[in-house]
Amino acid sequence: MMHLGSLILPALHDLPAASKATAAWCSMAGVKAKEVRRKPRRRVLELGLIRFGEHSVACVLRNFSQIGAALDIGVKDFVPDQFTLIVVAKKKIISCNVIWRRGARIGVSFC
Numbered sequence: 001m002m003h004l005g006s007l008i009l010p011a012l013h014d015l016p017a018a019s020k021a022t023a024a025w026c027s028m029a030g031v032k033a034k035e036v037r038r039k040p041r042r043r044v045l046e047l048g049l050i051r052f053g054e055h056s057v058a059c060v061l062r063n064f065s066q067i068g069a070a071l072d073i074g075v076k077d078f079v080p081d082q083f084t085l086i087v088v089a090k091k092k093i094i095s096c097n098v099i100w101r102r103g104a105r106i107g108v109s110f111c
């Protein structure tokens with residue numbers, strides 16, 4: 001959400017393409033976007049592995065928080081709604097639920 005005086009606007013990723021230009025203009029005009037996530041996410045670029053059953057799919061972690069992440073996967077890769085994420089560099093294993101899907105990017109919450 002963005003605040004413009006008493007006007008509240010949705011965040012850029014929640015807008016249809018036509019509205020993004022207006023929101024981008026607001027951003028250039030100095031209007032700050034307010035984080036609406038329960039926990040702030042930090043941008044990362046890390047290798048991950050999605051495991052489900054006997055299958056695995058490589059992914060790239062794009063942002064990460066205590067309660068969730070955004071992952072880039074191959075467009076043709078099948079990923080179920082529940083899986084185990086292995087963060088390779090940190091040697092972490094995390095159970096995940098898919099919250100949203102947009103093209104080759106998925107948003108997950110941690111169980």
